[in-house]
Amino acid sequence: MKRAFIFLVFTCFYFGSYAKQIEVCPTCEVTTIAAGIAMAQKGDEVLIKEGTYKEHDLEVMTSIKLVGEGNPVIDGEQLGTILRVQTDSFSVEGISFINVGHSYTKDYAAILVVRSNHFRIAHNYLENVFFGILVEKSHYGVIEHNEVVGTKKSEANSGNGIHIWHSSDLKIRENKLHGMRDGLYFEFVDNAEIYNNLSFENIRYGLHFMFSNNDEYYNNRFTRNGAGVAVMFSKFIVMHHNRFEYNWGTASYGLLLKEIYDAEIYENIFEQNTIGINGEGSTRINYTNNQFLRNGWAVKITGACYDNIFLENDFSHNAFDLAFDGHLNGSKFDHNYWSDYTGYDLDKNGIGDVPYRPVKLFSYIVNRTPETIILLRSLFVDMINFSEKVSPVFTPDNLLDNHPLMVRPEVILE
Amino acid sequence: MRNIFSWVSIFLFMFLTSCSVEPEQINYGNDQCDFCKMGVVDKSHSAQYVTQKGKQFKFDAVECMIRKISDPAVKESELAYILVADYSNPGNMADAKTATFLVSKAIKSPMGAYLSAFSDNAVAVKTQEEVGGKVYNWEEIKKYIAK
Numbered sequence: 179m180k181r182a183f184i185f186l187v188f189t190c191f192y193f194g195s196y197a198k199q200i201e202v203c204p205t206c207e208v209t210t211i212a213a214g215i216a217m218a219q220k221g222d223e224v225l226i227k228e229g230t231y232k233e234h235d236l237e238v239m240t241s242i243k244l245v246g247e248g249n250p251v252i253d254g255e256q257l258g259t260i261l262r263v264q265t266d267s268f269s270v271e272g273i274s275f276i277n278v279g280h281s282y283t284k285d286y287a288a289i290l291v292v293r294s295n296h297f298r299i300a301h302n303y304l305e306n307v308f309f310g311i312l313v314e315k316s317h318y319g320v321i322e323h324n325e326v327v328g329t330k331k332s333e334a335n336s337g338n339g340i341h342i343w344h345s346s347d348l349k350i351r352e353n354k355l356h357g358m359r360d361g362l363y364f365e366f367v368d369n370a371e372i373y374n375n376l377s378f379e380n381i382r383y384g385l386h387f388m389f390s391n392n393d394e395y396y397n398n399r400f401t402r403n404g405a406g407v408a409v410m411f412s413k414f415i416v417m418h419h420n421r422f423e424y425n426w427g428t429a430s431y432g433l434l435l436k437e438i439y440d441a442e443i444y445e446n447i448f449e450q451n452t453i454g455i456n457g458e459g460s461t462r463i464n465y466t467n468n469q470f471l472r473n474g475w476a477v478k479i480t481g482a483c484y485d486n487i488f489l490e491n492d493f494s495h496n497a498f499d500l501a502f503d504g505h506l507n508g509s510k511f512d513h514n515y516w517s518d519y520t521g522y523d524l525d526k527n528g529i530g531d532v533p534y535r536p537v538k539l540f541s542y543i544v545n546r547t548p549e550t551i552i553l554l555r556s557l558f559v560d561m562i563n564f565s566e567k568v569s570p571v572f573t574p575d576n577l578l579d580n581h582p583l584m585v586r587p588e589v590i591l592e
Numbered sequence: 593m594r595n596i597f598s599w600v601s602i603f604l605f606m607f608l609t610s611c612s613v614e615p616e617q618i619n620y621g622n623d624q625c626d627f628c629k630m631g632v633v634d635k636s637h638s639a640q641y642v643t644q645k646g647k648q649f650k651f652d653a654v655e656c657m658i659r660k661i662s663d664p665a666v667k668e669s670e671l672a673y674i675l676v677a678d679y680s681n682p683g684n685m686a687d688a689k690t691a692t693f694l695v696s697k698a699i700k701s702p703m704g705a706y707l708s709a710f711s712d713n714a715v716a717v718k719t720q721e722e723v724g725g726k727v728y729n730w731e732e733i734k735k736y737i738a739k
Binding site: 365429 | 621622623624628631633636679682699700703704
């Protein structure tokens with residue numbers, strides 16, 4: 179046992195002595211990062227010391243570590259991609275990347291990763307970038323503790339903060355993204371885990387899924403984006419413990435679901451969005467224990483949605499709890515809390531004795547003719563809503579919550 | 593007399609403004625795709641059409657517009673304008689019927705069809721030589737997307 183240990187220590191030292199460190203600084207022997215990278219062998223570390231380096235189109239093709247010390251800055255001078263990596267097992271840490279070139283036809287990025295496995299990009303600061311971190315056809319990577327800041331000057335002149343394309347098995351956590359087109363963007367990405375990120379004030383979405391399956395995102399916060407999160411053309415996405423808040427605007431929503439199947443949405447908070455969740459063509463989705471607070475519409479379900487189940491959600495103080503277009507198609511509402519519920523609980527079992535109808539007649543009218551929203555809060559609307567509640571004619575007969583809760587269910591967050 | 597003149601001019605003004613069918617500028621970053629509900633942000637892949645009654649429809653990708661047009665409820669003959677963003681000249685729109693379309697894996701488009709449009713056929717062919725792919729005209733691309 180002891181022998182084995184000594185052997186292990188020796189081998190560590192032996193190989194350790196092979197991995198050398200190359201120092202780069204304005205007064206060192208090596209003054210440019212490009213030269214440092216060119217000198218580095220497999221397993222080496224390039225230590226970049228404090229200073230500003232005006233370099234771009236840096237290429238890493240061997241497994242090395244790029245480490246910044248004392249916050250070095252690489253200034254791309256708007257000339258193109260700053261760092262391009264195409265190798266397995268590399269890491270980029272503690273470096274600031276600024277001024278990436280802009281282009282309509284090329285996707286310039288601060289850090290571009292192509293066909294690489296087992297990488298780590300951590301503690302970097304990216305500012306005035308076109309694309310921040312762009313990952314293509316790569317697997318088993320970790321992207322953590324980075325901050326990406328866009329210019330947000332002109333909407334179409336910015337790329338995405340973290341953009342992943344055709345990749346799998348990635349962990350993306352504790353990043354801060356703002357002023358970009360989409361904070362996080364995933365196209366053809368499977369088995370990704372996205373958590374503890376903060377994505378705010380982006381032009382389009384805080385987070386965007388396209389054609390991606392089996393992904394999970396949780397504990398993220400999406401604030402004041404053009405719209406919160408869009409999950410489109412994807413399957414098996416699990417979303418929980420996220421906050422979707424302050425997405426106001428005529429065409430804005432906390433969460434857009436378009437052509438998605440078999441998703442789980444639980445214990446999220448949707449607060450003050452024009453529409454909390456906008457579902458279209460989404461099927462077999464379970465909404466459990468979410469909080470919908472003070473939204474315009476809490477949930478808007480339009481055409482071709484099948485088997486959506488709403489259980490134990492908290493609908494508190496939304497202008498409309500639900501807009502439902504088309505048939506019920508196997509969708510179900512049960513054991514939810516509705517702040518507008520005016521029923522009673524005589525047997526004191528915590529469940530209202532009278533079923534609740536979440537769709538108001540006026541919500542139907544607004545759906546057909548949006549301009550009528552001006553009548554909201556008027557006596558006339560209260561009257562038609564009341565008469566519809568007493569004897570439903572327009573709203574689907576079976577769209578009701580048979581067991582409305584009398585008290586708000588607890589939502590555990592953070 | 594002057595009174596009549598002003599009335600006539602007001603009438604003419606209303607008549608002319610209310611009846612002109614013109615494509616509206618796409619408000620990038622604020623407009624929403626009329627097919628897929630996505631925000632329109634990409635100046636080199638957007639598309640739009642205007643009906644003869646002047647109703648505006650905007651799309652974040654050419655493939656979205658083609659899918660919308662292929663809906664039997666939309667009749668192409670009743671559209672006054674069908675425009676696609678010119679990939680080689682971002683921010684400018686080209687007539688879809690005379691544009692050349694390139695499907696190339698090297699150029700990503702917002703809705704995953706790898707489809708870009710060019711107002712100039714020569715530029716499209718040149719780009720095709722550079723990046724590969726296949727070029728189509730309007731009738732061909734509609735069939736290709738519907739497939």
